Amino acid sequence: xxxxxxxxxxxxxxxxxxxxxxxxxxxxxxxxxxxxxxxxxxxxxxxxxxxxxxxxxxxxxxxxxxxxxxxxxxxxxxxxxxxxxxxxxxxxxxxxxxxxxxxxxxxxxxxxxxxxxxxxxxxxxxxxxxxxxxxxxxxxxxxxxxxxxxxxxxxxxxxxxxxxxxxxxxxxxxxxxxxxxxxxxxxxxxxxxxxxxxxxxxxxxxxxxxxxxxxxxxxxxxxxxxxxxxxxxxxxxxxxxxxxxxxxxxxxxxxxxxxxxxxxxxxxxxxxxxxxxxxxxxxxxxxxxxxxxxxxxx
Amino acid sequence: xxxxxxxxxxxxxxxxxxxxxxxxxxxxxxxxxxxxxxxxxxxxxxxxxxxxxxxxxxxxxxxxxxxxxxxxxxxxxxxxxxxxxxxxxxxxxxxxxxxxxxxxxxxxxxxxxxxxxxxxxxxxxxxxxxxxxxxxxxxxxxxxxxxxxxxxxxxxxxxxxxxxxxxxxxxxxxxxxxxxxxxxxxxxxxxxxxxxxxxxxxxxxxxxxxxxxxxxxxxxxxxxxxxxxxxxxxxxxxxxxxxxxxxxxxxxxxxxxxxxxxxxxxxxxxxxxxxxxxxxxxxxxxxxxxxxxxxxxxxxxxxxxxxxxxxxxxxxxxxxxxxxxxxxxxxxxxxxx
Amino acid sequence: xxxxxxxxxxxxxxxxxxxxxxxxxxxxxxxxxxxxxxxxxxxxxxxxxxxxxxxxxxxxxxxxxxxxxxxxxxxxxxxxxxxxxxxxxxxxxxxxxxxxxxxxxxxxxxxxxxxxxxxxxxxxxxxxxxxxxxxxxxxxxxxxxxxxxxxxxxxxxxxxxxxxxxxxxxxxxxxxxxxxxxxxxxxxxxxxxxxxxxxxxxxxxxxxxxxxxxxxxxxxxxxxxxxxxxxxxxxx
Ligand SMILES: Nc1ncnc2c1ncn2[C@@H]1O[C@H](COP(=O)(O)OP(=O)(O)OP(=O)(O)O)[C@@H](O)[C@H]1O
Ligand SMILES: [Mg+2]
Numbered sequence: 001x002x003x004x005x006x007x008x009x010x011x012x013x014x015x016x017x018x019x020x021x022x023x024x025x026x027x028x029x030x031x032x033x034x035x036x037x038x039x040x041x042x043x044x045x046x047x048x049x050x051x052x053x054x055x056x057x058x059x060x061x062x063x064x065x066x067x068x069x070x071x072x073x074x075x076x077x078x079x080x081x082x083x084x085x086x087x088x089x090x091x092x093x094x095x096x097x098x099x100x101x102x103x104x105x106x107x108x109x110x111x112x113x114x115x116x117x118x119x120x121x122x123x124x125x126x127x128x129x130x131x132x133x134x135x136x137x138x139x140x141x142x143x144x145x146x147x148x149x150x151x152x153x154x155x156x157x158x159x160x161x162x163x164x165x166x167x168x169x170x171x172x173x174x175x176x177x178x179x180x181x182x183x184x185x186x187x188x189x190x191x192x193x194x195x196x197x198x199x200x201x202x203x204x205x206x207x208x209x210x211x212x213x214x215x216x217x218x219x220x221x222x223x224x225x226x227x228x229x230x231x232x233x234x235x236x237x238x239x240x241x242x243x244x245x246x247x248x249x250x251x252x253x254x255x256x257x258x259x260x261x262x263x264x265x266x267x268x269x270x271x272x273x274x275x276x277x278x279x280x281x282x283x284x285x286x287x288x289x290x291x292x293x294x295x296x297x298x
Numbered sequence: 299x300x301x302x303x304x305x306x307x308x309x310x311x312x313x314x315x316x317x318x319x320x321x322x323x324x325x326x327x328x329x330x331x332x333x334x335x336x337x338x339x340x341x342x343x344x345x346x347x348x349x350x351x352x353x354x355x356x357x358x359x360x361x362x363x364x365x366x367x368x369x370x371x372x373x374x375x376x377x378x379x380x381x382x383x384x385x386x387x388x389x390x391x392x393x394x395x396x397x398x399x400x401x402x403x404x405x406x407x408x409x410x411x412x413x414x415x416x417x418x419x420x421x422x423x424x425x426x427x428x429x430x431x432x433x434x435x436x437x438x439x440x441x442x443x444x445x446x447x448x449x450x451x452x453x454x455x456x457x458x459x460x461x462x463x464x465x466x467x468x469x470x471x472x473x474x475x476x477x478x479x480x481x482x483x484x485x486x487x488x489x490x491x492x493x494x495x496x497x498x499x500x501x502x503x504x505x506x507x508x509x510x511x512x513x514x515x516x517x518x519x520x521x522x523x524x525x526x527x528x529x530x531x532x533x534x535x536x537x538x539x540x541x542x543x544x545x546x547x548x549x550x551x552x553x554x555x556x557x558x559x560x561x562x563x564x565x566x567x568x569x570x571x572x573x574x575x576x577x578x579x580x581x582x583x584x585x586x587x588x589x590x591x592x593x594x595x596x597x598x599x600x601x602x603x604x605x606x607x608x609x610x611x612x613x614x615x616x617x618x619x620x621x622x623x624x625x626x627x628x629x630x631x632x633x634x635x
Numbered sequence: 636x637x638x639x640x641x642x643x644x645x646x647x648x649x650x651x652x653x654x655x656x657x658x659x660x661x662x663x664x665x666x667x668x669x670x671x672x673x674x675x676x677x678x679x680x681x682x683x684x685x686x687x688x689x690x691x692x693x694x695x696x697x698x699x700x701x702x703x704x705x706x707x708x709x710x711x712x713x714x715x716x717x718x719x720x721x722x723x724x725x726x727x728x729x730x731x732x733x734x735x736x737x738x739x740x741x742x743x744x745x746x747x748x749x750x751x752x753x754x755x756x757x758x759x760x761x762x763x764x765x766x767x768x769x770x771x772x773x774x775x776x777x778x779x780x781x782x783x784x785x786x787x788x789x790x791x792x793x794x795x796x797x798x799x800x801x802x803x804x805x806x807x808x809x810x811x812x813x814x815x816x817x818x819x820x821x822x823x824x825x826x827x828x829x830x831x832x833x834x835x836x837x838x839x840x841x842x843x844x845x846x847x848x849x850x851x852x853x854x855x856x857x858x859x860x861x862x863x864x865x866x867x868x869x870x871x
Contacts, residue, residue, distance in 0.1 A: 013655070029414070032533060034414070035414040035417060037417075050518055059789055082606070085610055086609070086610060088615075089610060090609075090610075090613050091610075095359075097358065098354060098358075098360040098417070099609050101362070101417045102551055102609050103415065103605075103606055103609045103610070105362060105421075105548060105551060105605070106548070106552070106602045106603070106605035106606035107606060108547065108548075108602075108607065108832055109548045109598055109599075109601065109603070109605065110599060110602040110603055110606065112602075113595040113596070113598035113599035113602060114595075114599060116591055116594060116595035116598070117591055117592060117595045117596070118597065119591075120590070120591040120592050121591060121595070129814065130535070134734050149623055157430025158596055170734070170738050173727075173731055173735065173738060174738060176726070176727060176731070177727065177731075177735055177738075180724050180725075180727065181721075181724045183686065183718065184718070184722065184723075184724055185684070185735070186706040186707050187684060187706050187707075187715070187716050187718065187786070188711060188736065188738055188739065188787075189711055189736040189738060189739030189740075190707060190735075190738060190739070191667040191707050192707070200466060217570065221460075223544070223597075226425050227425065227426075227429075229425075230418075230421070230422045230425050231425065233418045233421075233422065234418075234422070237393060237415065237418065241414070248457065257678070269867075272426075272430065272524075273752070274422070274426075275422060275423075275426060275764070278419065278422065295476065297668040
C-alpha cells in the first residue's frame with residue numbers, strides 16, 4: 001500500500017511537470033493554431049539562464065525568476081518575429097498547411113544549436129534548492145522528497161495563477177475570446193495580435209518553469225528537454241489540445257500512468273508507454289478526454 | 299518535336315535515368331575520393347528527401363519522423379543480415395519492407411489525423427525511437443549492429459575503393475528510386491494524391507477513399523526511408539542509434555523544403571545542400587578557432603537557419619521563384635512585342 | 636452621426652462583390668439592406684466594420700473616414716457589428732459573451748449600467764447568465780449577440796440577418812425590440828435582411844442591392860409600394 005502511494009506521489013510530481021509543458025503548448029495552440037515544437041528550445045534556453053543565475057548567486061528562486069522572464073520574452077519575440085512574418089508571407093501553396101510546423105521545428109534546431117554554441121554539449125548541473133532525500137517514516141522509506149513537494153507546489157501555484165487570470169480578469173477573457181473566435185474578439189475591440197503575443201509570452205514562461213523544475217540534479221544538455229516536449233505534447237493531446245484543464249489532467253494521467261508502469265513493469269517501457277498512450281487516446285477518443293465537438297483535422 | 303519526345307512517359311524517364319547513371323559513373327572516376335564518399339551520402343539523402351516529398355509534397359501530410367523510418371530500415375537490414383544471413387541485396391529489400399510496414403501501421407492510425415497531431419506523433423517517433431534502440435540488447439545498444447556490404451567484387455580491379463563501391467550502390471539505388479517515384483507520381487495514385495492535397499473535401503466528394511490513399515502514401519514513403527536508412531548504415535558499417543538523431547529528421551525536412559516539396563528532382567539540390575553545409579560548416583568552424591562546441595553545433599545551426607529562411611522566403615522551393623520570375627519576364631516580353 | 640458610403644467597390648479575389656455603391660443614412664435612421672443571396676450585403680457590413688478591405692470608394696461615419704481602419708479601432712468610434720450566423724462565442728458563458736461588449740470601454744460603471752439595461756430588455760439572458768452560450772436556442776443567441784453589441788453603446792449598429800433561422804414570431808419580436816431601442820437610445824441602424832417585408836416595415840430607408848450593384852434606395856415606404864421592385868426584389 002505504502003509502495004503504491006509513493007508511486008502515486010512520484011507520478012504526480014512528474015505529471016505536474018508534464019502538465020506545465022502541456023499548458024504551454026495548449027496556450028500557443030489556442031491562440032495561434034500551431035503546435036510550437038520550439039517550446040522545448042525556448043524552455044532549454046531559459047533553463048540554461050536559470051543555471052547561470054544559480055551558479056552566480058546560489059539562489060534558486062532568483063534563477064527561476066530569471067528563467068520565467070527570459071522565457072516570456074523569448075515567447076513574445078518568437079511570435080512577433082517569426083510567426084507574424086510567416087502568416088503574412090504564406091497564404092497558399094503546397095507548404096502553407098505545414099509551414100508553421102516546419103518553422104517551429106527549424107526554430108527548435110536553431111535554439112538547440114545556439115545553446116550548444118554558448119554552453120557546449122556536455123552536461124551541466126545545478127542543485128535543487130531543497131533536499132532530494134526520500135522521506136522516511138520509522139523504518140520505511142517513501143521515495144518522495146522535499147523537492148518533489150516543491151515541484152508539486154510550484155506547478156499548483158502556476159495553475160492557480162492561470163485560473164485566476166483566465167477566469168477573473170479581462171485579459172483572461174480577451175485571451176479566451178481571441179482563441180475561440182478571433183473575428184468576434186476583434187469586433188469587440190480586442191487587439192487580437194497583441195493578445196496573441198501575450199499568449200506566447202505566458203506559454204514561454206510556463207515552459208521555462210517546467211524546464212527549471214525537471215532539471216535539478218540531472219544532466220542539463222541542449223537536448224535534455226526533448227523528451228519533455230514529447231510527454232507534454234502527449235499530455236496536451238490527452239486533454240484535447242484546446243483545454244487548459246485538459247492539459248493539466250492529461251499531464252497527471254500520463255505521469256501517474258508512467259510511474260505505475262515503471263514500478264510494476266520495468267523501466268524499459270518508459271518511453272513506449274507514452275507512445276502507446278498517445279495511440280490509444282487518438283484512436284479511442286480522437287477528441288481527447290476534454291474535447292469539444294471539433295474534430296482533429298483543424 | 300523535342301517536347302513530344304520528352305512527354306513520352308515511362309520510357310523516356312527510363313532512358314533519362316540510364317543516361318544520368320552513365321554520367322555519374324564516369325564522374326566518379328574523375329573526382330577525388332572525398333567527393334566520391336560525399337556523392338554516396340548525397341545519393342542517400344536524395345532517397346530520403348524523395349520519401350519526404352512523396353508524403354508532404356504530394357499527399358499533403360507532414361512527417362517530422364522520417365529519421366525514425368530510416369532507423370527502422372537500418373536496423374531491420376542489419377538484423378536480417380545477422381540472424382538470417384541474407385545476402386546484401388535482400389537485406390535492402392527487408393529494409394524497404396520493414397519501413398513500409400511501420401509506415402502502414404503509423405499511416406493507418408494517422409489517416410484520421412492531420413496537421414499538428416501527425417506532426418507530433420512523427421516527432422515523438424523521431425525522438426523516441428533511437429532511445430528505444432539503446433534499451434534493447436538485441437539491437438546492440440549504443441554500439442549498434444554490424445552491417446556490411448562486403449568488399450567490392452575483385453573484377454572491378456584492385457584500386458576500386460570502398461567509397462566508390464558505396465557510391466555505385468547508393469547512386470544506383472537513388473536513380474531507381476527517382477525513376478520509380480516519378481512513375482508513381484505520374485500514375486493514377488499521383489493524381490489522386492495531388493487532388494487530395496489541394497482540396498481534401500472535393501477529393502472525398504469525387505469518390506476518393508481519403509484514408510486508404512493516405513495510408514498508401516505513408517507506406518511508400520516509409521519504405522523509401524527504410525531503404526535510405528539501410529544504405530546509411532552500410533556506409534557506416536553499423537546500424538547505430540546515434541546515426542538517426544532528431545537532427546537527421548530536421549535535415550530531411552530542410553532538404554525537402556529546399557527541394558520545393560513538390561519537385562522530385564529538387565531532392566538532388568536539397569541533398570547536395572545537406573551534404574555541403576556540414577562540410578562548409580566544418581571549414582568555417584576551424585577558421586573560427588575550431589572549438590569543439592562550434593564544430594558540433596555550427597552545422598545544425600546553419601541547417602536550421604536555412605530551414606526557417608526557406609520556409610519564410612521560398613516556401614515552394616527556389617524553383618518557384620525562378621518560374622514566377624520567368625513568367626513575369628515572359629509577360630513583359632510579350633507586352634513589349 | 637451620419638453614415639455615408641460613396642462609390643464603394645469591394646473585390647474578393649476575382650469576384651466583385653460590391654460595385655460602386657453609394658448611399659447615406661441620416662442620424663438615428665434605420666436602413667434596411669435588402670437583396671438576394673450573394674448580393675453583397677454581408678460584404679457591405681464587413682467593409683463598414685473593417686473586417687474586409689474595400690477596393691475603391693469612400694465611407695465616412697461622423698465625418699471621419701472608416702475604410703482601411705481596423706475593426707478593433709472602429710468599435711471604439713462607436714460602430715458595432717453583429718455578424719451573420721455564428722455571432723456568439725459558443726465556448727464562453729453567456730456572462731462572458733456579454734462582458735465582451737464592454738471589454739474595451741474605460742467607463743466600467745457605465746458598462747455595468749448598460750449590462751443591467753440589456754438584461755432587463757432580455758430577461759431570458761438574465762436567467763441563463765452562467766450557462767455556456769452553446770446551450771442557447773437560436774433566438775436566444777441572436778438576443779445575446781445584439782445585447783453584446785448594445786453594451787458597447789454603439790452610435791452605429793450593423794446587424795447581419797438577425798432573423799436567420801428564427802420563427803416568424805421571434806423575428807417580429809426582435810424587430811419590435813430594435814425599433815423601440817432605436818427610439819430610446821438613438822443609434823443609427825443598418826439592418827441586413829432577407830425578410831424584406833418586415834425589415835422595410837421598421838426601416839426609414841431601404842437599400843436594395845443585386846449582384847453587387849445598387850438597384851434602388853430611398854424611403855422604405857416608397858420602395859415597398861413600388862410594384863416593380865416588389866415583384867423583382869422584395870418577393871411579396
Ligand atoms: N471571402 C470571400 N472570398 C471569395 N468570395 C466571397 C467571399 N465572401 C463573399 N464572397 C462572394 O461575394 C459575393 C457576395 O457575398 P455576400 O456574403 O456579401 O452576400 P450576401 O448578400 O450576404 O448573401 P447572403 O444573403 O447569402 O448572406 C458572393 O458571390 C460571394 O460568393
Ligand atoms: Mg450574408
